Amino acid sequence: STGSQARQAESEPRGGEQSPGLPRSDLKRVLVTGGAGFLGSHLCELLLRRGHRVTCVDNLQTGSTANLSRFGASNRFTFIERDICETLPASLEVDEIYNLACAASPPRYQADPVHTMMTCVVGTNNILEIAERCGARLVHASTSEVYGDPLQHPQTETYWGNVNPTGPRACYDEGKRAAETLTFDYLRAGRVDARVVRIFNTYGPRMQPDDGRIVSNLICQALAGDAMTLYGTGEQTRSFCYVTDLIAGIVALMEVEPNPEQPVNLGNPGEFTIRELAEVVVRLTGSRSPIAHLPLPQDDPQRRRPDITLARSLLGWEPKVTLVEGLEPTIAWFSGAQSDENREWSG
Numbered sequence: 639s640t641g642s643q644a645r646q647a648e649s650e651p652r653g654g655e656q657s658p659g660l661p662r663s664d665l666k667r668v669l670v671t672g673g674a675g676f677l678g679s680h681l682c683e684l685l686l687r688r689g690h691r692v693t694c695v696d697n698l699q700t701g702s703t704a705n706l707s708r709f710g711a712s713n714r715f716t717f718i719e720r721d722i723c724e725t726l727p728a729s730l731e732v733d734e735i736y737n738l739a740c741a742a743s744p745p746r747y748q749a750d751p752v753h754t755m756m757t758c759v760v761g762t763n764n765i766l767e768i769a770e771r772c773g774a775r776l777v778h779a780s781t782s783e784v785y786g787d788p789l790q791h792p793q794t795e796t797y798w799g800n801v802n803p804t805g806p807r808a809c810y811d812e813g814k815r816a817a818e819t820l821t822f823d824y825l826r827a828g829r830v831d832a833r834v835v836r837i838f839n840t841y842g843p844r845m846q847p848d849d850g851r852i853v854s855n856l857i858c859q860a861l862a863g864d865a866m867t868l869y870g871t872g873e874q875t876r877s878f879c880y881v882t883d884l885i886a887g888i889v890a891l892m893e894v895e896p897n898p899e900q901p902v903n904l905g906n907p908g909e910f911t912i913r914e915l916a917e918v919v920v921r922l923t924g925s926r927s928p929i930a931h932l933p934l935p936q937d938d939p940q941r942r943r944p945d946i947t948l949a950r951s952l953l954g955w956e957p958k959v960t961l962v963e964g965l966e967p968t969i970a971w972f973s974g975a976q977s978d979e980n981r982e983w984s985g
């Protein structure tokens with residue numbers, strides 16, 4: 639289980655190369671696409687701590703080599719700077735794949751919308767082909783954005799969504815929907831052993847300060863004393879999951895035998911308005927920043943909250959970190975005061 643493996647990893651010295659105690663047969667060669675990004679770097683860190691060999695493929699579009707510096711010296715870690723839309727080395731042999739490559743912040747994925755769609759479709763197809771060739775198990779990172787501006791609340795996996803297929807968010811929303819389609823078509827054809835995780839808004843240390851998503855924007859603005867930007871009324875809601883909870887969930891998904899045609903929501907059901915989030919950030923930072931209202935972007939979802947009944951029963955998983963508990967280390971990281979080492983990985 640997640641807990642016992644994390645405890646077994648305790649004996650591993652930081653950055654150490656010794657086996658952390660997993661049986662040799664449980665040590666895997668793992669490919670993480672998007673591993674230099676926010677979620678990907680936390681995932682690489684956990685996998686390395688458990689003793690696995692990790693290959694990260696990333697084009698550094700929104701990721702950063704600084705995210706990799708913590709474990710870059712490990713002889714079990716390999717970084718390949720490459721776009722997943724391009725051909726990957728034919729010599730690549732892996733047991734497991736996490737496909738996380740794709741810009742996730744609206745201003746970032748909209749900066750080159752055609753590339754975003756290609757990453758989702760051409761890139762995911764390339765990764766599915768590698769999974770098929772290697773016989774590797776795949777976890778594909780999808781998103782709550784497949785539900786669009788949802789008409790059902792909270793969102794269950796059976797809801798088909800409400801997505802504008804031609805608007806500025808479509809490159810991501812429809813790209814991610816198409817990537818799910820591709821994954822399930824490979825799966826139904828018996829070509830891959832794949833699982834799809836629909837990730838809801840996740841935050842934590844190692845987001846880029848200029849990422850553009852709400853949590854990093856508000857914290858950086860509050861710390862700098864700049865105006866905190868609320869788009870529209872600020873009454874729209876999101877549900878915020880702390881990064882270590884999310885990563886524990888996707889690793890658990892790799893390990894179980896799910897009903898394969900079933901995507902799985904992962905997120906924290908605690909739902910907040912954007913205004914409430916801003917108020918918590920102001921309180922925790924002691925900031926005197928004013929609030930500035932900016933126009934609401936087109937097709938911005940009004941409400942979002944995951945129904946995690948399936949994840950609870952399938953994985954025995956649920957998030958543990960509350961919003962305040964998760965914002966504290968995130969604020970500390972943005973203010974440069976603390977290390978971002980995930981001490982909870984080792985118990």
Ligand code: NAD
Nearest residue numbers: 672674675676677697698699700701721722739740839840
């Ligand atoms: P991120 O932008 O920090 O990381 C994405 C990484 O993928 C970056 O390192 C980037 O350089 C890399 N990348 C982008 N396009 C690529 C390409 N074509 N080839 C190779 N590398 C490429 O974002 P994140 O928050 O870490 O998101 C990771 C994954 O999780 C994404 O697939 C995203 O859609 C999904 N997701 C994240 C959230 C969230 O709240 N963080 C929510 C839903 C889904």
Ligand code: UDP
Nearest residue numbers: 744850851852853855867868869874912938
């Ligand atoms: N948002 C905001 N100010 C910002 C950035 C975002 O009010 O500086 C709003 C945005 O309009 C959306 C919510 O916060 O309603 C979450 O935005 P984010 O880009 O983090 O994620 P997504 O919309 O993809 O869930």
